[in-house]
Amino acid sequence: MRRDFTRFFTPGSFGWLIAQDLRLSLRRLQGMFGALKPRTASLILLAALIAFHGLAWPVAHWLGEDGDQRLFYPSLAAGVLFVLFWLVSQSLTGATRALYTRGDLDLLLASPLPPTHILGARAIAIAAEAMGAVAILVLPIANMNVLVNGWRWLTIYPTLLAGGLFATAIGIALALALIRLFGPRRTRVVSQVVATCVGAAFVLSLQVLNLFPEETRENIIAAIERSEPGLFNRHGLLWLPVRAAAGDLQALIFWFALAVGLFALTCLIMGRAFTTSAVQSAGLGAARTKPRAIRFRAQRGRILRHKEWRLIARDPWLLSQLLLQVIYTLPVALIIWRSLGTQSAAAVSVAPAIVVIASQLSASLAWITISSEDAPEFLASAPVTRAEIEWRKLEAVALPLGLFLALPLIGLAFVSPSAALWAVVFAICAASSTALLNLWHPMPGRRAMVMRRHSQSKLIGMMEHLLSLLWAVAMVLTGLGSVFACLPIGLALAVLWFNRPSRATA
């Protein structure tokens, strides 16, 4: 790290603080690429950017002359809303992290710098991180729109910048409100869950909207067209960011002023609250378990399984990541269900979704219990065979998975009992195969890395997704009553066979 931009500022000044915080953000970004060399990481980033620009091309055409102009404002509004939700989710995570991560913040708060400066600098870094995550997807659309539909689309840049500041102000206020509401101990968990839900809420609500009858949606579009007073009046204040994104300069200026004002106000007002909250959460120490009578269990299997469940259940970050994995699978199923419309379609929409969720969750849980074991050597020093420990871990994976899938499976059974039955069979196959893959090819890593675990072994990651896909396809074909279901089943078994542990390493 040579790029030390802090030296351009007087030490202790606001600019210096901002530079300091941005440098930490940059480090975190570098950390995401793991052991990759900076050059490789930039190449990957560049490739992603090119790919996203390619994907944005049809979107730009659709928003321009080619598309249905009636849908222009509704879809732009949906996009802006989506980005704002996403930004709030990101900044809430960032604000919580800032409040709870010990280290440099302790040092800063102990220094004679004014708290508003400290919060201001940290808030700018949070906003920058949130915007960075969103920009890589949004700005290609803006760029392509500039190419296809003209210069005015450049206003997405300042609109996004203002959106970042706006959302960060909300995120920080939300984090502090949560601390007020739930106390510093529980807020870490709560805000993780809230951030996850906020991030996913929009995607889900869009799907729910999709489930409404055609008529309702037509009415909403018509209401926006006519600019009726109220929620759908696109000349109203609520539509300010949408009009700004659409290239309305006056709206842009207002939107920008509003965002900067809110951001500055938050930093000024909340500076002290932020400081006290940070200090509070520092004095927390660790969470306590419930005081109880000392009663040890006797059975080894139970003790081994309980340990795994406790470690997962007490890790809110892990739980929110698992939840997210499930949430993102749902819209696909809903889309398919809708497009097919009939009840018998359950077998080809919901059932495969259950199979995919089973395989993905099973893979994550197996990785958590096997690869991110905290004390592998300690376990090895115990008078228990490795096989028994591994078996207990797989048992520990099975129960939460079964509990989690029981509800959708029962729901499915009401719609189509045969589909539910097949879903159970294929979910068990899929879950077992990805769990076995993780058992045979452990990829040691920290628990927090659960969603980035494949950065170690891209091949195993691909195998995992392939297995999950093959079992889902098998489910679809079985649901359609096709004998070709044998094909993906055979392929999945072959994939497993080729990944079996070699005698030498076992």
Next chain:
Amino acid sequence: MTGPADHFSTIPAAVSLRGLTKRFGDRIAVGGLDLTVRAGELYALLGPNGAGKTTTLRMVAGLLPADEGTIEVFGIDARRDPIAAKRITAWLPDEPMLYDKLDPLEYLEFVAGLWSVAPEIAEERAVALLHTLGLWEHRFERCESFSRGMKQKVALAGALIHDPNLLMLDEPLTGLDAAIARQVKDLLMERVRAGAAIVLTTHILDVAERLADRIGIIHDGRLIAEGTLAELRQLAGQNHSTLEDVFLELTGQGPAGQGPAAQPTAIDA
């Protein structure tokens, strides 16, 4: 509680290593190590960093396959029947390995379960250990907030809860403050008196000097000297008085700079 050297021959060997060897590529981490520790004895393996202490302990604990040699734990061939040997052995790593999200009680329950200790006995021992080690107040706190010293103590409680006959402790006192170190020392002495054998490694001379019945000096994976403190002093020559002088002399870092002894010099053999 140390008897004269000739007494040892009648006491059963708690751990007996013969020609133990471990290579990492070309590097010989442990080269033909012979070592015998008897029940009721506290043996300190003393050596500079990289001497092969941790590697030796890890082989005995069954974590690392040995390349050559034999390991016997109370007459059990540990390389043939590792599970039986592990049943009576405890290993304490140099970095405490705990589960951050568990509290000390839950951790002890887990360890007792791994070693199949009857719950009633384990509960009793857990309570006693937590009291002795000053962890009772913290029994419902998750280990993630603990200082290194506290974590070390929890790990030690885990090593003691299944009442092992052989304790392999890797740098057990490193990083502990004086008060905690004192508690740990007392606890270890009590075990030795009860008939357990303890092998601890250290690079701190003071620890070996105060605690150990016998001291083995290990250097480059070989035992270069072994004996009681008095015997080691004698070996190094009259004009050396402290163990530090002896140690520096024997590992070839002393002022005389004569290089390490070529052959392992077992005094009490």
